[in-house]
Amino acid sequence: MQFIDQAEIEVEAGKGGDGIVAFRREKYVPAGGPAGGNGGRGGDVILVADQNLQTLLDFRYAHHFQGENGGRGGPNNRTGADGGDRIIEVPCGTVIYDAHTDEIVGDLVEPGQRLCVAKGGKGGLGNKYFLSNRNRAPEYALPGLEGEKRTLRMELKLLAEVGIIGLPNAGKSTLISSLSAARPKVADYPFTTLIPNLGVVRKPNGDGTVFADIPGLIAGAHQGTGLGHDFLRHIERTRLLLHLIDATADDAIANYQIIQEELHAYGRGLPERPQILALNKVDAVDKETVDAIATQLSQLTQVPVFQISAATRLGLDPLLQKIWQSLDQLASIEVPTLTGL
CATH class of the missing domain: 3.40.50.300 (P-loop containing nucleotide triphosphate hydrolases)
Structure with a gap:
């Protein structure tokens, strides 16, 4: 097995799902009433320390990791599904830096230790959120927010007494x-x-x-x-x-x-x-x-x-x-x- 103790990767969290414009049809509800659901949250990118790994070799061939996008909101006030998190396993002893600022993002030492390196975007709001006494039938919704993007540098420092x-x-x-x-x-x-x-x-x-x-x-x-x-x-x-x-x-x-x-x-x-x-x-x-x-x-x-x-x-x-x-x-x-x- 080739020993690699430095690697650089790009991580991109998932985009939040869009909110939608929808109305329900009920008696005595003006314009049917707003019922557009919010979009789901975008998936995070998370690093997890794995004691079975001894090298950063895998990251020589895979450089880009992305969380899943959140689902679009649905009618009848249904919220879109949250995007799945992207889990990346790294060896215990890995130090993570922001590649542009050299700031230390985290240090994964213990097996199973987790570090979120990119937060998923929030889901957009559906038109139900904008219901008010002045606006009983809002016809607009918000798109989901983009997930965080960053370039990371990883260094493996062996854990030995x-x-x-x-x-x-x-x-x-x-x-x-x-x-x-x-x-x-x-x-x-x-x-x-x-x-x-x-x-x-x-x-x-x-x-x-x-x-x-x-x-x-x-x-x-x-x-x-x-x-x-x-x-x-x-x-x-x-x-x-x-x-x-x-x-x-x-x-x-x-x-x-x-x-x-x-x-x-x-x-x-x-x-x-x-x-x-x-x-x-x-x-x-x-x-x-x-x-x-x-x-x-x-x-x-x-x-x-x-x-x-x-x-x-x-x-x-x-x-x-x-x-x-x-x-x-x-x-x-x-x-x-x-x-x-």
Whole structure:
């Protein structure tokens, strides 16, 4: 399945039905009496979050969505039928923007959550509505109103509690495959991972926690360099960041700093997000060198540095214990949401 996390669509709510001019024929009623019914309401366009969807791929082929028009009013004061709403299913975690103003229209996070993005037009009034002492036989009615039209931009932001970040080839995909049932493509060249990978890691109590392997960031990612700019948005919702650093790199400290600079440049609360540091591929470097790198990182960050090998599962148990402990401490904090919602 192709992973698409951005899409633009046009939505148009249904037009309200027209009111009509009609008269009933009854004794003692002047001119038969007005009896034209009102038109029905136009259908809304509604987005619904569906937990079974993982991508916005469907919207690459379908761009225009329209609600049903309301029915025309009928004689004998019958109101026209309301137009059917157009329901559009989107993945959980979809943020909706007005494409022209960049205003946030809504954020669909919970399964089944609904958002009306275009209201249907009101039905027109029939001539019965205009009956008065001065006008006992009105011969005019109103047309239905047009439904709302707008262009929307949708962005999918993955819902994961733990985001795994690091430079290309830091071992993120290998780690998520070791911790979960996810089987991402793994190879020894930059940008092996072209899309975010999700994996469910089981806690000791059996509960599942979603980990997201974010494609490799590089220097300048926040400005659109490489792949990072496309996927930085996916770590905005995470509660905890797991920063993976390659112990075999020429300068592991510089690599750590590159990622931190990109998080600060991107902003949106990412620099303040709690982080756990893990030095990966320690089985490929002598112990003395690994300890020296870990000590430098710890002195620089004032936090402990875990030494692991994702490929051999070395050191993963202590790392997971720290992750569970950190998530428990953050349990009372809501998943970060976008400003202005």
